[in-house]
Amino acid sequence: MEYVTEKLLTIAAHEIEAQTLWDLKTHALLKAEAVDYVRDSQKQLILEPLIARLMVHFLSHDAITPLGDCKAIVHHLRQLLRQCQQQTASSNCYAADNLLNLLNHLKADLTGVDLSGLTLRQVDLADTPLHQVDLSNTHLKHTRFTESISDIFRISISPNDDLLAMAGLNGAVFLYDLKAGQWTNSWSAHQGWVIAVVFATDFQTLFTGGFAQRIAQWNVVTGQCLQEWQTDSPIWRLALSAHGQWLVSGHETGKAQLWNIHTQLLLRVLNHSGVVRGVAFHPQTHHLATGSSDRQIKLWSCATGECLATFDGHDDAIWDLGFSSSGEYLASASSDGSAMHSPFLHYLLQISVAQAT
Template sequence: MLCCLNAHCQKPLNPDEAKKCRSCGAPLVHALRGRYRPVRLLGQGGFGRTYLAQDKDRLNAKCVIKQFAPQVRSSRAMNKAISLFNQEAVRLYELGEHPQIPALLAYFEQDNLLYLVQQYIEGHSLAQELSRQGPFNEAQLCHFLLDILPILQFVHSKQVIHRDITPMNILRRNIDGRMVLIDFGVAKQLNMQMPAQPGTRIGTEGYSPIEQFRGGQAYPASDIYSLGATCLHLLTNTRPDYLYDPLNGEWIWQTYLMDQNRSISDGLTVILTRMLQDMVNDRYQSVADVLTDLSHLEQQLSPPPSVFPSSFPKGTRTPTATSSGRTSGRSSGRSSGQSPGQSSGRSPAPMPTSDKRTPQSPSRSSGQRRNRPSSRPPVAITSPPPPMGRSPRSQPPLPPPRRSRPPSGPPPSQPPTVPQEPSNLPLLETSSQLCQCLYSASAHTSWVTSVALNPITDTFASSGLDDQVKLWNTHTGQMIQTLVGHARGVNTVAFSPNGKLLISGSDDYSIKVWSAESGELLRTLVGHDRDVTSVAVSADGNYILSGGADRSIRIWELATGRVLKSPFGVASIVRSIAVSGDGSVFVSGGLDRKLKLWSMKTAELARSWTAHRAAVTTVTVSANSQMIGSAGKDQVVKLWDLHTGKMIREFKGHNREVNAIAITPNNQYLISGSSDASIRIWDTASGKALDVITDHTDSVNAIAIHKSGNSFISAGSDRLIKMWRLIETIGRKL
């Protein structure tokens, strides 16, 4: 097959002999530079697409092509994107001599597009490995460190700081089980002298130390901190944000291990503790220091465990990407947009003995906020830290936080005015027994946090921790426009009932009102003192309701942007708000584990009850305004009678917190998405799970059901948005 290189083509695969794409009509490039033949689309992201290719000059050996076609409007954003893409090419060229870092094969321009060609790795990320095998034991973790630390030592010897070490950016190579470090798109050279950009944030929240989020400072000790946080994730199968107590300023990962009846040696505990110190000077200052302390434990370790989990049988190919289009592949061999490198000529390590891993345990039920990475839009290189050996304390004052972003670009063409159920699209391979996956779209460069379907037109919106809101064509899955204006990650989106306005809420404490037709920013509402976590619009379209981490709910007049009321009695961080279809009440849920029912007319609390054993993460109201749906960190979904507050039924089956729920219009089915990376379709009458969909490779954060009831959208931390159609066997009942 031959792959079309048009970045907007929806069906890029073509027969070998084709001259023009049978889908979009674009001329086909049979070999870039007369050498690299694109054969399959692996994925796409904010910078462009990633393709699997064959290198004709190397006996058709596999390689990966990264095409630079950023979906940005402003010249500033384009310059940042170009800088980041060029930076990755330079870093790969400098570092590719190491056998456990993907090598750069070529970097060139053709047809006004930039291309980067990398080696191809057959393997899987440690994030995928965790989701399938559960947490590492001490021996596995130590062997991991002994393999990854020399790679990091080599990187630092080249005066480069990686700045984004996470389980997603470390691969286990199929051929020998060795670690491979990827994604140098945000790496920084120590001796570069460039002014810091206010508000620049580099890295992934939870893994990156505080100095990276304050002016972009980074040191060798910063990578050591990120590696320590990665170790905690591997050891507990819990994201680092859950393992830190911000009130007391201390790590609590050992408590998680005790809850799992597990422990590690004092020696390894001391090493991890020093890697994770808040103050840069209190950490290890070099990888060599870590290796010295680790060597004392090495002789006590058993042989390394099996590196070929049953979920990844020999021959399975799960490509993994660097910063553009990075989404995990599935064990079935179906690619999903990761950009890999290729195994080196280094002789394989001896096959280790088998060692069964500790069973995966659910995340700790606590009141802490769901862990999320920092927003990572393309960024310019910020001012560098001093060369190795100079004290980081001698840095200039930190720049002020970022407060604004450039306005969105020109409006797109007007979308269709009659909403239609998605159909007539090529079906994708899926794990579902009851659903067909119509398309899988990727344009956000960080986690997708929310999706909302326009009730009038054939469009939907998504929000992400890349600070962006995006508008999409529901029917085709093609992105229409990116709305840029928030200064931090966007948590929530909602349409007005007439479909003309789109509301978004963000970690920048603001709410923004956009034209759903043109994408123009109409108004910014400021009043919350912390992150805005949820927004909703009243049934009559006159009011915006918002909830936040400042333990408040606010009711705004949509026409003027004025705060009309702030209900008394919230008392806890609000995670979710939903409005009844009849416009009489709204419901909220949050960290106090309670559901609260409020009068829409008076904003007074009508009823409150403890609904879950841990924080409530999401709420919804049925279309007929008779039922409330709720879910929480206790991994349980529940249905309640809206008028009495009595529980109707509970649904158990997820093994991580449930992040999103939606009820079909006829109330017969409930769909839930969880941090266990699964979607479940439940029969509301029996409480039975009719289907379990495992196509997402990370947390499912959002579910939105089409008004027809026969299709729905899911989105998650794997940066993917998927459109599903319920097949006839269940669709007839809907």
């Protein structure tokens, strides 16, 4: 075992110094999801001796690396990380993982580092600040974070763009501060899957719903439940009206329910013939759009509960809906692999003309 470890250290140090990563692409120096004592022993027996060897190398090359010891190593590792981004994900394998684990062990400042496009398979990011780190198009697998996050069903961004809320399989809600670049809160919201989450217009609260057939409103700072009420079927989607007084829930049983959030009074029941997974309020008018596994989008009057129009076009179940900020267009996404947008104001005008005549 000692011989194998020594051989690995020699090869890893040479590849990093020469900037030619071969074995470091096919062998992970650290298993991020291993049990604590195994992961700690890998840090002690592999990462620490490797860093010690690199320090000796860089200290003996001061003329070439005027930054000296740890700073020179960090600079060198970040250069190699940028090289990984210029290669295909399949060719990198564990290269970027090994470089990041070394940087983490050196407690390097990763603020603003660009990790976009990388595939990260065995990285220990627990207790690592990730302020303004670019993870766009990054594939994360077997990567350890400070918080253990379940599979995510739904995300929502607060109206002021400060907070990101995530909800998923284990019934928990996670909050991430987008400006500070850190997790701010998490709590257990429901028994079972939480599939719907939406922020209130006050920025300070959010609503959740799921297969427990329950809607709840939460304080985002304390995680305290402010109010809750029971529905009669599993909930797939929630949406809040622009004036913040109405909440619509899309249900497994093929209906959308319109609620007054202050009184918890059920105002309208709007029917489809399939699961309602798409709900969206128009940002300027009292209109509501719903989409269902019956492949139809329906436009409703919130005031009367009347179905004003039905739109076809998708070949499979509709999973989500959303109005543009101007209210001019309605976008829809389907499991047929398509996304469509419709000129909502044009349809509204046609409806108004028809009603007038």
